[in-house]
Each structure stands twice: as structure tokens, then as C-alpha cells.
Amino acid sequence: MATGIQVEIVPYPAQRDALHRVRHRVFVDEQQVPAHLEIDALDPLSVHVLARSGDGTPVGAGRLTPDGRIGRMAVLADWRGHGVGEALLLALVEVARARGWPEVTLHAQLQARVFYTRQGFLPHGEVFEEAGIAHQHMRRVLTGAAQIDNAEEAVAITTAVVHRARRQVWIHSRQLDPGLLDAPPVLEALRRFATARHDKQAWLIVHDPAAIAQAGSPLLGLLQRLPSVFRLRQPTDPIDRALASACLLNDAGDYYFRLSGQRFDGEAGLSLPARSRPLQDGLRRVWERSRECSELRAIGL
Structure with missing residues (x-):
């Protein structure tokens, strides 16, 4: 400020x-x-x-x-x-x-939706007019977890978790979640996180580097430009490779967990370290058993 x-x-x-x-x-x-x-x-x-x-x-x-x-x-x-x-x-x-x-x-004016999204407010319902200006109803759960039901809410909570991170972000995603991690508000939040003055670190666990390279995600370019911030590993343990879930969390006690990485619906919480810490411990164990994903580092893939 x-x-x-x-x-x-x-x-x-x-x-x-x-x-x-x-x-x-x-x-x-x-x-x-x-x-x-x-x-x-x-x-x-x-x-x-x-x-x-x-x-x-x-x-x-x-x-x-x-x-x-x-x-x-x-x-x-x-x-x-x-x-x-x-x-x-x-x-x-x-x-x-x-x-x-x-x-x-x-009630957020449409041009201010991303501002509120960054602080954990999720869009709800249709756009409506108030005082002659288009608005979106938004809400933020303060006690317990929130249920994420659709792509719009998924993008909003993902943006919030990245924006609210202090120094650390953890991402477990099979193929960098097309439609989510490459959504413009999320990409901007990741860019801001990675280029801030203080030391930042993002740990990404991905399962299919070949598919990621072939898709050419906009996020991949950011990861390649800032290798000191974004670290990539691929699971090698058969149990880890079979994981179908997806998870995003930060060091502020925020998380977004999906039982199926192919879907947007899941559970999210802000400032809930009692829930996010076990998820982070699990990702750390997977990380330690995984290999460095160097093939996604080469510019021009």
C-alpha cells in the first residue's frame, strides 16, 4: 500500500x-x-x-x-x-x-471483478444492472471451506490462492490444467507472484510433460523464462503416477483441491492452515520421490 x-x-x-x-x-x-x-x-x-x-x-x-x-x-x-x-x-x-x-x-462492477477475485470472492449468478451499471454478485466464505462448482469459480479461487501467496506456491496438475492455469487472471497472478521483489518459489508436479509441450500452454513460456522461481518435477513412483487429483496451495493457508484433475468442482479454503498443511505435506512427499522435469525447460518446445 x-x-x-x-x-x-x-x-x-x-x-x-x-x-x-x-x-x-x-x-x-x-x-x-x-x-x-x-x-x-x-x-x-x-x-x-x-x-x-x-x-x-x-x-x-x-x-x-x-x-x-x-x-x-x-x-x-x-x-x-x-x-x-x-x-x-x-x-x-x-x-x-x-x-x-x-x-x-x-455487488462488483464488472471491471472490478478481478480485484475482488484476488481476495477470494467468487462470482455467483448472472450479471445484473444496478444504478445503470453492470454488476456481478460475489461472495466469500469466512468459516470453513467453499465448494467450487464450475470453471468461473475455479478461475476465481485459483487467482486468489496465487495472489495471496507470500513466498510459496504448490501446484499438482497432470497437464497444467488447460482452461484454468492459463486463464488470463491466473497467468497475471502467477506473473506478479514470480516477478515480485522478494524471493518466491513455485513447486509444480506434472504428469505428462509431452502433452504439455505439445499443447504449448502460455504458462509454459512463463515457466521457461523464470526457471529460478518455477521448479518442475514429474512423479516416477507408480502410486504417485496414478494420482488423479489436482491441488493448488500457498503459504498463507489457502488451498484448492479437486478429487479429479479432469474437473473443476472441488473444495477451497482461505486462511485454513489446518486443512492446507496436510495437503502440502502430501505434495512434499510426492515431490521428493519425483524426478526433475528438464525437458520442459528448453525454450522453443
Whole structure:
């Protein structure tokens, strides 16, 4: 997040003007939302967060309504891309978690879906219009695991697990999961992970290098350009080679496990180390029994 930015929960009566000043500039002035829709009866009942710059100027706002919906997320144009929105969102998620709520929901403007996806929000239902703007309903499970049922949810949770990784990512995939690991949001998350300043490491266990090379996955090019980050091995033990499951996890306690690697449906959890750690231990054992997959290292395959 930008240096000097502070995000805090604020009382609505005392900070009403500051909150609405940010929201009015974003929603009314910039997005042409009718002014009478910007303020509603839920404002006095909601939890509000406010982001301020180093000199105290309000630059971002958001709220959590009593029914568990995050909304009115607004960051001034000059402050976008500096982590302000993510800090606001995480502050509201933590409020909901502290209250023991099982999930939080939100209505995301379509151009902001990937932003919310990176923090574990999954798309749900059809696109709809709100205040004249196309939106997608999204939700994030806060207690226990979430069920992943389709390709759209699979791409969303995969993006989140990679984005939320600190320094480590583990991937077990028979053929680099076409349609999932090569989806644009996932590729971008992997690229960001691999090119960040701090030391990063991704361990990939794959079963069919020949099929991967023949398919020419866009992910393969990234793996070849950054061999110091992405390590590849192929199982040799007959039991390991027979594994039909697929798994993705990170060092933040996030995971996405599929009993069948040929399908998208599975189980996922965020900040659930008690569940992700046994999965990681299992992948480590497979890794130690596997061979280096050097044939996928040659540029031009």
C-alpha cells in the first residue's frame, strides 16, 4: 500500500461528510450515478472504513451493511493502484470475521471483478444492472471451506490462492490444467507472484510433460523464462503416477483441491492452515520421490 496511507473503522455520524465526499466524487462525478442513490438508509446502520493520505485527506471509503454486504467501495482516481482498495476491503472482511459471520457478499462492477477475485470472492449468478451499471454478485466464505462448482469459480479461487501467496506456491496438475492455469487472471497472478521483489518459489508436479509441450500452454513460456522461481518435477513412483487429483496451495493457508484433475468442482479454503498443511505435506512427499522435469525447460518446445 502507498506509504502514509491509513485505513480505519470510523463512526458514521462523525465522518459522514468525509465518507460521502469520497463516494460522491467516484460514483456521482465520475460514474454518473444519480446523487440520490449514493446515500441510503443503510448508511447509519453500517460499519464504515475510511482511508486517509499522509496529510489526513480522505482518499477511499467502503462499508459493511448489517446483512453482510460490502459496498460503496470508492477510491479517488489518483490513489488507485496503490493498494488502498485492497486495504479497505480486507478491513471490512476482518470486521465480518470478528463478528463470526459465515460469509460476506458484494455487488462488483464488472471491471472490478478481478480485484475482488484476488481476495477470494467468487462470482455467483448472472450479471445484473444496478444504478445503470453492470454488476456481478460475489461472495466469500469466512468459516470453513467453499465448494467450487464450475470453471468461473475455479478461475476465481485459483487467482486468489496465487495472489495471496507470500513466498510459496504448490501446484499438482497432470497437464497444467488447460482452461484454468492459463486463464488470463491466473497467468497475471502467477506473473506478479514470480516477478515480485522478494524471493518466491513455485513447486509444480506434472504428469505428462509431452502433452504439455505439445499443447504449448502460455504458462509454459512463463515457466521457461523464470526457471529460478518455477521448479518442475514429474512423479516416477507408480502410486504417485496414478494420482488423479489436482491441488493448488500457498503459504498463507489457502488451498484448492479437486478429487479429479479432469474437473473443476472441488473444495477451497482461505486462511485454513489446518486443512492446507496436510495437503502440502502430501505434495512434499510426492515431490521428493519425483524426478526433475528438464525437458520442459528448453525454450522453443
